[in-house]
Each structure stands twice: as structure tokens, then as C-alpha cells.
Amino acid sequence: MNTGQSIGVFDSGYGGLTVFKSIAKQLPQYNYIYLGDNARSPYGDHSFETVYQYTLECVEWLFEQGCPLVILACNTASAKALRTIQQKVLPVKYPNHRVLGVIRPTAEVVGQYTRDKTVGVMGTRGTVNSLSYLMEINKFFPEVKVLQQACPMWVPLIENNEHLNPGADYFVQKYLDELLEQDADIDCILLACTHYPLLIPKLKAILPVGIELLGQGDIVANSLELYLKNHPEIVAKIDREGIRKFFTSGDRQAFDQHASIFFGEAVQSDQMHLKL
Known part of the structure; x- marks a missing residue:
């Protein structure tokens, strides 16, 4: 049954594409949506609170696009935002959604x-x-x-x-x-x-x-494959058409040009509009 749902992959910019490349190679059957928050990258020198707010906005946007599972393919977001999202946001607002990190x-x-x-x-x-x-x-x-x-x-x-x-x-x-x-x-x-x-x-x-x-690419891909084997209820929600969509909060032309270097093949993105 087509549910219109995908696995979300998030990064502050381009780096997460190196992880997504490994995931897509190992698990090509699933639909994916990649989001790079290029308009506000890099996250590395931002405060915990700022990274948390930016990450949560992007995770919620991916939820709205039909992603019951989101991978934070960003070490900074995983370090500064993941635990709070998992412990304080998901149980209250999104009990049927899951967010995983790379650490x-x-x-x-x-x-x-x-x-x-x-x-x-x-x-x-x-x-x-x-x-x-x-x-x-x-x-x-x-x-x-x-x-x-x-x-x-x-x-x-x-x-x-x-x-x-x-x-x-x-x-x-x-x-x-x-x-x-x-x-x-x-x-x-x-x-x-x-x-x-x-x-x-x-x-x-x-x-x-x-x-x-x-x-980290192959490590995260292996871990995701094992996670999906252990959570058939998540797998049942995700479409298997091998569709990959890319979004950026920044300039699309610049994203596509750089993203192809990280992902290893041509990328065409759509615009994600931030709620400023």
C-alpha cells in the first residue's frame, strides 16, 4: 500500500549527503527526503539552544512532508539536539515518529x-x-x-x-x-x-x-538496516519506490552544484522555506 511516506535525512548542509550516499546504496528500495539547512549552516559554532531550535524546525518540517523516521546525519545536531527531541518532544507531540542520530x-x-x-x-x-x-x-x-x-x-x-x-x-x-x-x-x-x-x-x-x-557512512547505514529489521511497524509506513527527493533552505543552484560532490551523482533540489 502506498502511504506517501519516506525516511527523512537531515543535515545542517552538505555533509549529511556522505551518510545518505551510504544509506541509499545499502537500502535503495526505500523513499527518502534529504533536507540541508544551508541557509543557517554551519551549525558547529552555534550554541546548544540555537542548534536545538534549528534542528527541531527541520525535523518537524520533515514530519510534515510524511517522514515517520528522521535520521540526523549531522554530528552537531546529534550532539546538541537529539536527546531533547527524543525525550521531551516526541512523547508529547509525535509519539508515532522516531528520530535517530549518528553518534x-x-x-x-x-x-x-x-x-x-x-x-x-x-x-x-x-x-x-x-x-x-x-x-x-x-x-x-x-x-x-x-x-x-x-x-x-x-x-x-x-x-x-x-x-x-x-x-x-x-x-x-x-x-x-x-x-x-x-x-x-x-x-x-x-x-x-x-x-x-x-x-x-x-x-x-x-x-x-x-x-x-x-x-561514519557505512556504520550509520548498517545501524539503520538493523533498526528497520527490528521495527517492522516503521517499515510498514515507508514507501518502497526508490524515490529520492532533495530540499535545501539555501540557494538551490549552489546546493545542487555542491551536493553532487558529496553525494557522488547529480542532485536536483527543491526549496524548503524557513518559518522566520
Whole structure:
């Protein structure tokens, strides 16, 4: 039965498309709506309250479009807004809707990738300052030591398509060095921002031998597949036509141009109008 419902995927901008790319590849049968809040990105340096308000507005918009399940494919939104939405908003206003993030599924498996039980986390200031990864990884792998490094210049470089140019080399090396200087035993680095996979070519070129570089796309896709297997009541609501729709709160032409780089194929978006 066609219900007109889709899985919603939300990010503050383009980065969530790296996660959506993995989800769509692994679970191509479902309908999806992707929303990038480009008009107000990046979220990384905003306060908890601001990120929460922006994220809630976008989640509610996706609910209105017919998404009973929304994935926050954004580490900052997952760190600063997810728990409040899950605990205070959904039970009262949307008891039949679900919102999931990217931090918990990553924390559930990251300990499997470190031999020396020492993990480095690279993210935005917002994600790092929230301490979310320290707390979540400790729940599943209390024996793992977690070091963090904020990388405030990486998202602007990526969003301006400067990340593969020589001018980006300084900041890629700078933040990597600052992380590795914290502990010589780091043997796994988690890219805790969905923009950062676009820097993997540069990072691999300078990464010391023996250090695992971990992105989130496949991890989140695996976790979503398992979630859907365990929640057939959600699956029953979602159409299976393989339709993918893209929306942005910013400029459509700019979004389409940049989104194709993150998603790996041509993207045509529609406008999402913010309630200002």
C-alpha cells in the first residue's frame, strides 16, 4: 500500500549527503527526503539552544512532508539536539515518529577498530565541546581512551570546494598533528563530522602507518538496516519506490552544484522555506 511516506535525512548542509550516499546504496528500495539547512549552516559554532531550535524546525518540517523516521546525519545536531527531541518532544507531540542520530551507532562499534584502546575523534567545536563521543564510547567501551580535536577550518574549506587544493594542506596537517601529539598510542581516528570524508585522500597521504581512518557512512547505514529489521511497524509506513527527493533552505543552484560532490551523482533540489 502506498502511504506517501519516506525516511527523512537531515543535515545542517552538505555533509549529511556522505551518510545518505551510504544509506541509499545499502537500502535503495526505500523513499527518502534529504533536507540541508544551508541557509543557517554551519551549525558547529552555534550554541546548544540555537542548534536545538534549528534542528527541531527541520525535523518537524520533515514530519510534515510524511517522514515517520528522521535520521540526523549531522554530528552537531546529534550532539546538541537529539536527546531533547527524543525525550521531551516526541512523547508529547509525535509519539508515532522516531528520530535517530549518528553518534550512538558510531560509538557502538568504534572500539572494534583500535588495537591499543586509544581513539582520536576529529569534529567541529560543537561536537567536541559537547563531550558526546567521550560519554557514548565510554558506555560501550569503558577501556578505550578517547582524545578529541576540534577542526574549525575543515568545514569552511570543504563547503567552498577548497579542500583538495594545496591551500588546505596546512590546516589538514595542523589538526592531525595536534590530535596525534595528545597521545602516541592513537591507532584509530574517527571523522566525527559528515563533511570530513571528503578529506580522506589528503589524510591518508599523511597519516602514519598503522592508524585506521574511520568514516561514519557505512556504520550509520548498517545501524539503520538493523533498526528497520527490528521495527517492522516503521517499515510498514515507508514507501518502497526508490524515490529520492532533495530540499535545501539555501540557494538551490549552489546546493545542487555542491551536493553532487558529496553525494557522488547529480542532485536536483527543491526549496524548503524557513518559518522566520
